[in-house]
Amino acid sequence: MAYTRIYIHLVIGTKRRYPFLYYPVRHKLIAHIREKAKEKNIHIHSINGADDHLHMLIRLEPAQDIASIAQQIKGESANWINKELLTEKKFMWATGYYAGSIDGEDQVRIAGYVNSQDIRHSSPIQYFLRSAEEGKPE
Numbered sequence: 001m002a003y004t005r006i007y008i009h010l011v012i013g014t015k016r017r018y019p020f021l022y023y024p025v026r027h028k029l030i031a032h033i034r035e036k037a038k039e040k041n042i043h044i045h046s047i048n049g050a051d052d053h054l055h056m057l058i059r060l061e062p063a064q065d066i067a068s069i070a071q072q073i074k075g076e077s078a079n080w081i082n083k084e085l086l087t088e089k090k091f092m093w094a095t096g097y098y099a100g101s102i103d104g105e106d107q108v109r110i111a112g113y114v115n116s117q118d119i120r121h122s123s124p125i126q127y128f129l130r131s132a133e134e135g136k137p138e
Helices: 023-039 066-083 104-115 124-134
Strands: 006-013 043-050 053-060 098-102
Touching (some): 023 053, 023 066, 043 104, 053 104, 098 104
Antiparallel strands (some): 006 053
8 A cells, every 4th residue: 555645735726817716706616626626535635715816735645646636626616616607707717737746844834825825815905804704803
């Protein structure tokens, strides 16, 4: 039995960086990607993003490769978004993606970076409004 501990920081963006993934859509999309990834034995440690891209920290299994995982996530999620009519225009991911390997020591740091993406990319007003909508104390 093979044992691997390979973590990848994967970033996927929307076509032409169009801001399809405003908060309510992004929230639903992240939940959907987590659910479908689990069904496909894709281990997503962390996932978050902004209006035009998502960051993920993924642990690869021995027989998995980055290109296949990126394609599975992008293809299935784009089809779902369009089927559910979550965006006004046809949703599309950009053709490429970013993937970088993560040292085991950096896993916690990168997970924190991924988890803070919505805060990093929002204005203070957007953050306040979303926090109020969710009932989070300031």
